[in-house]
Amino acid sequence: MRESDPVILDPTAEQSPLRRHLSPRTNPLRGPIGLVDIAKPRGDVFLDELEGLLRLRAPRESILRLRKPTFTKPAPPSLRDEITQRCRVVIQALAD
């Protein structure tokens, strides 16, 4: 076969192009709201500020604080399950 041959084999995972759409926004904001710290330094400082703002603007909604064991690895299945079961809205914060 020469390079001019018109067919190649797909080197990819053969998934349709993934377009990540944002989840529908909740308006008004309804909890429980999960604030996930990915365990980067000072992520907690940022989330503390955010939690304060949320408590002012949505005082009736419950807020949960969650934390990944390490920022270097994906969230473990147990944490993903907890987020799915306990949170209606999730905010994940990155600080560095």
Add this chain to the structure above:
Amino acid sequence: MSAIPLQGDAAPAFVLRTLGGGKAGVSARGGGGATLLFFFKHDCPTCDFVAPLVGELCRRLAEAGLQGVAVSQSDSAASASFAAKHALEVPVALDEDLSASEAYAFDAVPCLVLVSGEGRVLRAFQGFGRDDFLALAGDAAKSCGRAVPPLERAAEPWPENRPGCASRVHDPEVAERLAVRRAAGRLSARRVPIPPADDPFEFFAALGIDDGLPVVPPTEARVLRMLQGTTRSPSEVVALVPPNLVPATVEKIAINAVMAGCRPEYLRVVIAALEAACTDEFNLHGVLATTYFPTPVIVVNGPVRREIGLQCAGNVFGQGFRANATIGRAVQLVVRNLGGGRPGEVDMATLGQPGKFTCCIGENEEQSPWPPLHVERGFRREQSTVTLFAGEAPRAILDQASRSARSLATSVGLCLESVAHPKLHGYGEVLLVVCPEHCRTLEADGWSKADLRRRIQEVTSRPLAACLPDDDCAEGLPPQALPRELLGPDGQLKPETLGIPVPKFRRDEDILIVVAGAAAGKFSAVLGGWVGGKMGSVAVTREIGT
């Protein structure tokens, strides 16, 4: 290898178009009289010699029910010319796609096959042998209930043997096409047509399946050739490739290995490297996603280095060595194309480094006075392995003056202290690449790897106070990251701890040592790591399979 049918085998059935516009072949159901197949190509002198003999035999036994079919591997014009030259009366069937020739699996033409009325092979041979032909004529006559007709003339005795010419199925381009046809269904990857007006290289770039350099188009023929480099099934899943945790089959790895420019014998090294990279300990997801510098650095040990021509000596991290260049590149392409790890998406490297194109070296075991890396890590010397290390780019360790092991090891330690940041002690793994000339200096004083590691730890030890952030330099070991026993009730370091010596590396064995490079030059190298230990990436060694 010839696998020409044997006496008693079922004759493969086929039907071909003939020069006269009809059809001829061998029926799967059998029936009728015996059939004599004469496979030929027009430019074969032995075919020229045999054609009249076949014609004569068929003519004499035609009335008794023998059917002759001349099966041509040549095009119709050349076949017609051949038939006319020899006044062939038997139908001339055109084996245009060589499917009949392939089914009868002979290596040379002419090939004569006598098939019984029941569809069984009575006799078959290739080339010309006097005894073979006479025996075939005898079988043909017997199958028709006749005596053997006289064929050989005393005035023109036949040669005992006369070799034929190679069957066209062995022409390189034809063989490849036939291999693809045979393998139909063996490969399951989606076929992607390249628009005829497109340059393939521009097309790949537009699809985003390259690494910024041109890739080799992964045609079916090339992928099938690549798969010959392993005994594993194309459908076998080798690993789940981060970040998308996509199953990497041997076939998909082979496709990317073709694109990277690998030879088939490299494939099993690529497979082993991916097995190692896709472990939880190596943590490829984190290695890929970090803003820091690491890339999978592949160190190959054992006999496979010589078998595939992997460079272990001069310019080992550099250009010019196909095995080194393409094995590392194949791993990177798999991560990109299968795992979905692309720069700017999951790969968030701030600067990156050239090793993210490819980084694969062999240990120069022959120049080393020490057990090689894989032996230190629990394998036998005769086993072939890959060790994956999440490393930065190599940086120089210059020492042209030391003539004693202690002096040289001190130099190495001083250079290693600057990995990542001089104040960052308690560091995880690094890869120290010792050049052969430095090895000689260490060997002359009888130093082992353990001695070298110990001296590096001594040289780099600093009082804890010197490693802490201060007004002059805010970087350093943050107190909150230190062991709790060093802290007082107020959360501050106890004063008596400030003088504790802290070596650069957490453990001596975090200094991975390999020997590589040219015989000349007193230049070693260090490759810094990433976050070490369970929180980051740990070097992983895997045996290379078949």
